[in-house]
Amino acid sequence: MSTGRNTLLFGVMFAAGTAAVVADHVTSPVPQAAPAVAQSGAAPCAAGAPCAAGASVAAAPCAAGAPCAAGAPLAAAPPPPAPMPQAEEQAQLAPPPPPPAPMPEPETPAALAPPPPAPLPMPDGATEAPDLVVN
Amino acid sequence: MSDTALDRPNYLPPAISDKGPVLVAGIGLLLGFVVISWLIDLRQATLFLIGGGLGAALYHGSFGFTGGWRRMVVEKRGRGMRAQMLMIGVAAIAMIPLLAAGSVGGQPLVGAMAPVGVSVLIGAAIFGLGMQLGGGCGSGTLFTVGGGSARMLVTLAFFIVGALIGTAHLPWWLEQPSLPAINIGAELGTGFAVIATIAALGIVALVTAIIERRAHGNIEADPGPRRPGWSWLLYGPWPLVGAGLVLALLNIATLLLAGHPWSITYGFGLWGAKIAQAAGVPVASWEFWTWPAQARALSSSVLNDNTSVMNFGIILGAALTAGLAGKFAPKAALPLASLAAAALGGLLMGYGARLSFGCNIGALFSGIASGSLHGWLWFGSAFIGSLAGIWLRPFFGLDGFAKK
Numbered sequence: 001m002s003t004g005r006n007t008l009l010f011g012v013m014f015a016a017g018t019a020a021v022v023a024d025h026v027t028s029p030v031p032q033a034a035p036a037v038a039q040s041g042a043a044p045c046a047a048g049a050p051c052a053a054g055a056s057v058a059a060a061p062c063a064a065g066a067p068c069a070a071g072a073p074l075a076a077a078p079p080p081p082a083p084m085p086q087a088e089e090q091a092q093l094a095p096p097p098p099p100p101a102p103m104p105e106p107e108t109p110a111a112l113a114p115p116p117p118a119p120l121p122m123p124d125g126a127t128e129a130p131d132l133v134v135n
Numbered sequence: 136m137s138d139t140a141l142d143r144p145n146y147l148p149p150a151i152s153d154k155g156p157v158l159v160a161g162i163g164l165l166l167g168f169v170v171i172s173w174l175i176d177l178r179q180a181t182l183f184l185i186g187g188g189l190g191a192a193l194y195h196g197s198f199g200f201t202g203g204w205r206r207m208v209v210e211k212r213g214r215g216m217r218a219q220m221l222m223i224g225v226a227a228i229a230m231i232p233l234l235a236a237g238s239v240g241g242q243p244l245v246g247a248m249a250p251v252g253v254s255v256l257i258g259a260a261i262f263g264l265g266m267q268l269g270g271g272c273g274s275g276t277l278f279t280v281g282g283g284s285a286r287m288l289v290t291l292a293f294f295i296v297g298a299l300i301g302t303a304h305l306p307w308w309l310e311q312p313s314l315p316a317i318n319i320g321a322e323l324g325t326g327f328a329v330i331a332t333i334a335a336l337g338i339v340a341l342v343t344a345i346i347e348r349r350a351h352g353n354i355e356a357d358p359g360p361r362r363p364g365w366s367w368l369l370y371g372p373w374p375l376v377g378a379g380l381v382l383a384l385l386n387i388a389t390l391l392l393a394g395h396p397w398s399i400t401y402g403f404g405l406w407g408a409k410i411a412q413a414a415g416v417p418v419a420s421w422e423f424w425t426w427p428a429q430a431r432a433l434s435s436s437v438l439n440d441n442t443s444v445m446n447f448g449i450i451l452g453a454a455l456t457a458g459l460a461g462k463f464a465p466k467a468a469l470p471l472a473s474l475a476a477a478a479l480g481g482l483l484m485g486y487g488a489r490l491s492f493g494c495n496i497g498a499l500f501s502g503i504a505s506g507s508l509h510g511w512l513w514f515g516s517a518f519i520g521s522l523a524g525i526w527l528r529p530f531f532g533l534d535g536f537a538k539k
Contacts, residue, residue, distance in 0.1 A: 003465070006283055006465070007153070007156065007283065007463065009288075009464075010156075010283050010288075010454075011155075014163070020410075024437045025174065025436040025437065028434060028436045029435060029436065030174065030175060030435060030436050031431060031435050031439065
């Protein structure tokens with residue numbers, strides 16, 4: 001037999017939890033599913049365990065809490081190229097391209113491009129996202 | 136008295152379902168499925184329902200790692216541990232070959248792999264200690280919360296806090312000595328990996344049986360159905376072995392659908408981070424939460440996270456099951472010392488799980504079933520930590536090595 005007070009407590013917790021989930025969903029976007037080719041490791045990072053050291057070649061391999069299969073290749077193999085469309089008639093050979101235009105003689109040595117401006121200092125509190133190095 | 140009376144099974148009294156919890160949990164599961172289908176996708180909604188199934192199996196089977204380990208150590212009864220080994224073995228038979236294949240039906244598959252090192256060793260021991268104080272492990276905490284245990288609600292709250300603190304410290308722990316993740320399937324080949332895993336699990340089961348027989352002269356058998364006909368399916372309890380088999384099948388289903396095995400505690404860390412962030416803590420600047428997958432999870436809807444959604448399903452599935460059995464939110468005394476143990480246990484479990492890349496489910500169950508060596512390290516270390524936890528229980532007014 002359940003007690004009324006305990007059941008009420010859990011009713012309140014259930015309502016609070018539901019409200020929190022709704023608030024989080026409203027304020028946080030649902031990311032678009034990444035295309036399969038773009039996913040590194042050809043496998044989703046799952047929860048609970050970190051990446052194996054085999055992924056150390058990546059600048060940012062799957063982080064701890066998001067396992068990757070040990071030794072999984074970081075980049076999925078690209079899909080095979082689509083077959084060339086077959087022409088119904090044999091295509092006529094295209095005319096050869098025109099010869100390249102002669103390079104113009106510079107009258108004066110080209111002036112060196114000005115050096116790029118110095119990078120702006122990082123804002124206070126900002127940090128670079130570190131590479132994960134798993135020994 | 137006639138002989139037939141002696142043969143009558145010892146049935147439980149008919150279950151009187153708790154209508155309120157059944158209604159709320161049932162509607163929650165149904166609405167949750169529809170809403171998640173609409174907001175995310177059908178696969179996520181199905182994972183939510185799988186969570187519901189896990190919650191039901193956990194509750195009806197009272198499938199707790201914590202109690203099973205304690206019963207083995209204190210009472211020298213190993214039925215619970217043997218059911219756990221069977222569950223992991225059944226899952227491993229399917230999961231190791233599936234993971235070796237790499238993908239099924241276009242769905243890439245990733246195992247629960249992790250480095251084998253200091254982080255796992257220490258984290259698992261901390262978790263083992265914590266689960267004996269907290270009164271439940273990762274899955275145990277969820278299904279008992281779903282069942283309406285106020286004490287386990289305290290454990291869960293501090294579990295979330297501990298997991299959040301763990302995310303702050305994990306980068307340091309990852310710098311400690313460790314071997315890379317060792318995939319037994321890749322090292323030995325799929326066939327030998329399955330055989331080796333089953334053999335090792337069998338050895339653990341055999342050891343428990345030997346200890347039990349020496350202590351009691353017999354091996355405790357699973358009791359028969361406690362309700363007439365098939366009503367035990369709905370109202371419970373389920374046999375331990377049956378519940379374990381259902382859990383194994385649902386973990387395999389999780390792997391096929393989500394692309395990774397069942398895990399629990401990642402969701403706790405994420406919830407803690409989101410709550411802290413909402414309270415103004417700059418969690419997003421913590422190193423752990425700047426890593427790509429983590430940053431993405433933190434900035435995305437919690438409904439987009441597989442682990443969180445499955446956790447919600449587990450809680451609701453257990454609540455529905457507890458309600459059907461008429462056992463939702465049982466009255467229980469909550470002495471202050473017991474609540475302190477719940478809080479401390481939860482903190483230790485959350486922290487330990489983050490360090491060791493999972494709990495009894497993510498690291499032990501899914502890790503071993505994936506063929507990851509770290510799962511075995513986790514098992515051994517957590518068991519030793521559990522011994523310490525059992526020893527500490529009496530300090531909080533709980534039963535320990537000496538049975539009450």
